[in-house]
Amino acid sequence: MRRTAALLLRYSGGGGGEGGIPQALADVLVCPLSKKLLRSCEASGSLVSDAVGVSFPIVDGIPCLVPKDGKLLDHDQDKSEDGSTKDSFNSQ
Amino acid sequence: MATGLAAAARRSLLLRHSWAYLLSGSHLSSSAATAEGLNGGDGGGGGRVKIFDRDLKRRHRDRAAWAMRETDALADAVAENLLDRLEDCRKAFPSALCLGGSAGAVRRLLRGRGGIEKLIMMDMSTDMVKKWQEMENATDDGLETHFVVGDEEFLPIKVSSQDMIISCLGLHWTNDLLGAMIQCRLALKPDGLFLAAILGGETLKELRIACTIAQMEREGGISPRMSPLAQVRDAGNLLTRAGFTLPGVDVDRYTVKYNSALELVEHLRAMGETNALFQRNPILKKDTALATAAIYQSMFGLEDGTVPATFQVLYSCAA
Numbered sequence: 001m002r003r004t005a006a007l008l009l010r011y012s013g014g015g016g017g018e019g020g021i022p023q024a025l026a027d028v029l030v031c032p033l034s035k036k037l038l039r040s041c042e043a044s045g046s047l048v049s050d051a052v053g054v055s056f057p058i059v060d061g062i063p064c065l066v067p068k069d070g071k072l073l074d075h076d077q078d079k080s081e082d083g084s085t086k087d088s089f090n091s092q
Numbered sequence: 093m094a095t096g097l098a099a100a101a102r103r104s105l106l107l108r109h110s111w112a113y114l115l116s117g118s119h120l121s122s123s124a125a126t127a128e129g130l131n132g133g134d135g136g137g138g139g140r141v142k143i144f145d146r147d148l149k150r151r152h153r154d155r156a157a158w159a160m161r162e163t164d165a166l167a168d169a170v171a172e173n174l175l176d177r178l179e180d181c182r183k184a185f186p187s188a189l190c191l192g193g194s195a196g197a198v199r200r201l202l203r204g205r206g207g208i209e210k211l212i213m214m215d216m217s218t219d220m221v222k223k224w225q226e227m228e229n230a231t232d233d234g235l236e237t238h239f240v241v242g243d244e245e246f247l248p249i250k251v252s253s254q255d256m257i258i259s260c261l262g263l264h265w266t267n268d269l270l271g272a273m274i275q276c277r278l279a280l281k282p283d284g285l286f287l288a289a290i291l292g293g294e295t296l297k298e299l300r301i302a303c304t305i306a307q308m309e310r311e312g313g314i315s316p317r318m319s320p321l322a323q324v325r326d327a328g329n330l331l332t333r334a335g336f337t338l339p340g341v342d343v344d345r346y347t348v349k350y351n352s353a354l355e356l357v358e359h360l361r362a363m364g365e366t367n368a369l370f371q372r373n374p375i376l377k378k379d380t381a382l383a384t385a386a387i388y389q390s391m392f393g394l395e396d397g398t399v400p401a402t403f404q405v406l407y408s409c410a411a
Contacts, residue, residue, distance in 0.1 A: 024210060025238040028187075028253045032246035062221055064241040065248035068147070 153217035156364030167194035178206035185256035193262025273334035294404035315373035336410035
């Protein structure tokens, strides 16, 4: 019963829908290299560290924050994503 | 005079070197340094010394995820001893972080101790974390558990966010143990508890001796087959240097009996504790391996035909 409820919660985005990871977890995770806050990118399903320009994948709801698994973002893409974050901040 | 000048020149050179070092170290936010951390890091930590191949260790742990048994008596004994300390604390620890090693055993044996409400389990190996997640789905005790794949040397946890950090038999594979401990201290809230169990220098001394003798005999030289491990006094010093107040270290010794030395190696493999030194010899000849087993048997074998293996575990407890 409880397990079903947990499953439902997980899939209905009750955990905040942060690209698949629960809000409680997203609150304590930071970039492993810079220790700055991470931004979740829903389009690519990854966590992005703007301070160092690296994106970390989320696989099956498990964020993967080993530095080797991170991908360096292209500079242009980084810029455009920065722009979109600013937009979303404004809209909020 | 000439020597004095040379000494001065050397000193200025040294100074310049240390400056260059400082400069390259402090620019973590620059993209070049990031690239180094991502690619050139070779699994090494913040420290310059690289002893262990962290990528290889990650693969070992992937393998251990499917090779391990449901319960491991050694891991259970260590986890139980570690968690027993929570019963001595009157404080509750609502948010806790459980680092690699045998965190599965910790999770299974927790049984509501320490008043934990939210547990984060972290390991380097994705397969291991998935295995824990399966185990978690089978248990049903209302504890909010989250899973993260992360490296202990690059702890991805926010500063002062956790009440307790438990690490059961994982930290002895870090290149920079001090750095890992400092990162743990930073992630802890003030007055948070740090509990760690690591393997100590007496661990597997029988196998160490048998390996050395067999290699001398068959190959005429030795290569490192076993990691350097911390001694008791090192553990205390490390905790103090990492900035923990109230450090406490105690030692326990477990002797496990196996039918043969080959079974011991099989057990080590299932625990993901096989050799991951950078300077290891990747080739192990069959006759050397068999000679090791034979020497082990003849030097340390007991009357009933079993061979004992010593595991020394250092329990660190600090606030």
